[in-house]
Amino acid sequence: xxxxxxxxxxxxxxxxxxxxxxxxxxxxxxxxxxxxxxxxxxxxxxxxxxxxxxxxxxxxxxxxxxxxxxxxxxxxxxxxxxxxxxxxxxxxxxxxxxxxxxxxxxxxxxxxxxxxxxxxxxxxxxxxxxxxxxxxxxxxxxxxxxxxxxxxxxxxxxxxxxxxxxxxxxxxxxxxxxxxxxxxxxxxxxxxxxxxxxxxxxxxxxxxxxxxxxxxxxxxxxxxxxxxxxxxxxxxxxxxxxxxxxxxxxxxxxxxxxxxxxxxxxxxxxxxxxxxxxxxxxxxxxxxxxxxxxxxxxxxxxxxxxxxxxxxxxxxxxxxx
Amino acid sequence: xxxxxxxxxxxxxxxxxxxxxxxxxxxxxxxxxxxxxxxxxxxxxxxxxxxxxxxxxxxxxxxxxxxxxxxxxxxxxxxxxxxxxxxxxxxxxxxxxxxxxxxxxxxxxxxxxxxxxxxxxxxxxxxxxxxxxxxxxxxxxxxxxxxxxxxxxxxxxxxxxxxxxxxxxxxxxxxxxxxxxxxxxxxxxxxxxxxxxxxxxxxxxxxxxxxxxxxxxxxxxxxxxxxxxxxxxxxxxxxxxxxxxxxxxxxxxxxxxxxxxxxxxxxxxxxxxxxxxxxxxxxxxxxxxxxxxxxxxxxxxxxxxxxxxxxxxxxxxxxxxxxxxxxxxxxxxxxxxxxxxxxxxxxxxxxxxxxxxxxxxxxxxxxxxxxxxxxxxxxxxxxxxxxxxxxxxxxxxxxxxxxxxxxxxxxxxxxxxxxxxxxxxxxxxxxxxxxxxxxxxxxx
Ligand code: SF4
Numbered sequence: 001x002x003x004x005x006x007x008x009x010x011x012x013x014x015x016x017x018x019x020x021x022x023x024x025x026x027x028x029x030x031x032x033x034x035x036x037x038x039x040x041x042x043x044x045x046x047x048x049x050x051x052x053x054x055x056x057x058x059x060x061x062x063x064x065x066x067x068x069x070x071x072x073x074x075x076x077x078x079x080x081x082x083x084x085x086x087x088x089x090x091x092x093x094x095x096x097x098x099x100x101x102x103x104x105x106x107x108x109x110x111x112x113x114x115x116x117x118x119x120x121x122x123x124x125x126x127x128x129x130x131x132x133x134x135x136x137x138x139x140x141x142x143x144x145x146x147x148x149x150x151x152x153x154x155x156x157x158x159x160x161x162x163x164x165x166x167x168x169x170x171x172x173x174x175x176x177x178x179x180x181x182x183x184x185x186x187x188x189x190x191x192x193x194x195x196x197x198x199x200x201x202x203x204x205x206x207x208x209x210x211x212x213x214x215x216x217x218x219x220x221x222x223x224x225x226x227x228x229x230x231x232x233x234x235x236x237x238x239x240x241x242x243x244x245x246x247x248x249x250x251x252x253x254x255x256x257x258x259x260x261x262x263x264x265x266x267x268x269x270x271x272x273x274x275x276x277x278x279x280x281x282x283x284x285x286x287x288x289x290x291x292x293x294x295x296x297x298x299x300x301x302x303x304x305x306x307x308x309x310x311x312x313x314x315x316x317x318x319x320x321x
Numbered sequence: 322x323x324x325x326x327x328x329x330x331x332x333x334x335x336x337x338x339x340x341x342x343x344x345x346x347x348x349x350x351x352x353x354x355x356x357x358x359x360x361x362x363x364x365x366x367x368x369x370x371x372x373x374x375x376x377x378x379x380x381x382x383x384x385x386x387x388x389x390x391x392x393x394x395x396x397x398x399x400x401x402x403x404x405x406x407x408x409x410x411x412x413x414x415x416x417x418x419x420x421x422x423x424x425x426x427x428x429x430x431x432x433x434x435x436x437x438x439x440x441x442x443x444x445x446x447x448x449x450x451x452x453x454x455x456x457x458x459x460x461x462x463x464x465x466x467x468x469x470x471x472x473x474x475x476x477x478x479x480x481x482x483x484x485x486x487x488x489x490x491x492x493x494x495x496x497x498x499x500x501x502x503x504x505x506x507x508x509x510x511x512x513x514x515x516x517x518x519x520x521x522x523x524x525x526x527x528x529x530x531x532x533x534x535x536x537x538x539x540x541x542x543x544x545x546x547x548x549x550x551x552x553x554x555x556x557x558x559x560x561x562x563x564x565x566x567x568x569x570x571x572x573x574x575x576x577x578x579x580x581x582x583x584x585x586x587x588x589x590x591x592x593x594x595x596x597x598x599x600x601x602x603x604x605x606x607x608x609x610x611x612x613x614x615x616x617x618x619x620x621x622x623x624x625x626x627x628x629x630x631x632x633x634x635x636x637x638x639x640x641x642x643x644x645x646x647x648x649x650x651x652x653x654x655x656x657x658x659x660x661x662x663x664x665x666x667x668x669x670x671x672x673x674x675x676x677x678x679x680x681x682x683x684x685x686x687x688x689x690x691x692x693x694x695x696x697x698x699x700x701x702x703x704x705x706x707x708x709x710x711x712x713x714x715x716x717x718x719x720x721x722x723x724x725x726x727x728x729x730x731x732x733x734x735x736x737x738x739x740x741x742x743x744x745x746x747x748x749x750x751x752x753x754x755x756x757x758x759x760x761x762x763x764x765x
Binding site for chain 1: 403404405437438440442533534537559560561564565568569572573576577579581582596597599600603604607608619620621622624625626628629631632633635637667671674694696754756
């Protein structure tokens, strides 16, 4: 008889909870818990995997400038008002989680701060899903606006980001004060990921409120780097390296839809096949690869791709949950 | 995983008789561990010790070769569970299943389509490896006719013959054994006859069983018959248990040196939902399948899965690089713009693609950054004013163009001043993302 080879993992991934219900002092309809893995992806016979990977719909506070036609087809009817966009993904596409990217605060666009804060306030009223809020990537603007967003969503237990090794103090302090979780971004680098988690926790934010963004490369565009960094981080977590035992958030949609293979129309590249299928497929394959590497939260864009990945995850967990 | 000198020493007679030419058994063991001498030098080795030593020198997962000449596919001989530990050596062979009950015209159409599925990415040519002819018709003539059609149309793929009827496989092999096809499949019910057949033609056999115990028993039976050219098909009732079985086979072969499972694996994808088929195929590709047989030949599916294979099988220690030099794009002449980038393949080919799309003849100056991307190389001080100046000199750029201006990536705008000073050329800051290149060049 063959004796199966089971690894004896002694560590586990931290559990992070997003969203707060009225009982918990928030206004969200439900909460979402990620992390807690005691083995690698889908190896149910080896260790407990208490939480399924979840998908967050990415929405913006402004009409996106460079989203390809394949995405425009699904969203252009609600782009005149980001609140309509949020409602559409919540009600029509039955999103579990919402990721709002505040592109409008970028210096090149420079939306009024009050306008942005009003948008967030109204978003809380119109959609009662747990929220992820991310900035525009400009440190200065993010440091001005995100702490205010943190304040007005106090006690909703959002996931807010992102902080980096060179810019973490201001947002970490705000998130700590207002009861949220934080996204720690590191550039495909284990040591920086580790260092940043230490810096954040030194400020008093506990490890169970940190989610790591390992930085995503899409299929064909550096996917293998992200894949291996995540696998290494996850193995470290399972071997009890407490400092980097954080769940992962992966911005799959953002990266996948930058790929030429996702965007290009068939009349430009005839041999690549139909873009209506190729685009979502590019996002899906990127997502599945990262789920296998241990992704906990996938931030995605295409409704069809999201639906399929959900189905994939359900099938993988079937009879194992 | 070979044995250490101490492990080898334990197997030796420990008499220090010097017959091997070494002063002690330990000295001999140390040379053996380095593979510097042959075990025959010691005349006193027990049969058992000999066997253990011989086995330990074999790779834990056997290298299997299917097909002939330009269609040769090598799989197996993997050494690690995770690509970051070393690398994955033999990329998963990917094949399309052709059902033999389709009309001829349909079959020829599919073969033509498969032949056309070639993609170039990052300087590598990506294509499918196998065509599997599946005997769904339960007719011998139908089976042979489709094999014949494939053989006539193309010789650039390895073949898989799939039939439940041994006499069909026999007939097919009488005609085409020279192509060294993969035979699908031996089970506990038919292995005796099929193994004889495969052995007589010197070809590879898929061995299939419902669980790992049975699979292991079967390969042991085949080994007893002196047959080792095996690909394993672990069956499972769900995707997650198949993933588990594939993982177990890899782990047992590598970590416990379980010889009966030390072969590459094969997965036949079921023809259900098209998207899920690709997602499951991706799952098995990442987690250890040696061969994947799929039911689609749609270009978008194949492009996606081949790109994933390229990513996963890239050597993590050695990023794909191109030769750092000056590359003309289109009919570049002395007035053409010069774009500076790194010699990381992905970066270079992304820039190249956009420059080509712009239809403006240009030069790309690829700087030696040891295969790092723009931002990484900049942070590591490999992509600097001085490394760019060195590349300009090496390429003799001032003779190639009559103007004196350089376009650098937007992300390294900060180096413009220093670069202007050092090179004496005018520096133009280009877009941050390659996708901005066409409109940038048009407005130059
Ligand atoms: S011949 Fe064999 S027994 Fe004699 S010293 Fe060499 S290894 Fe030892």
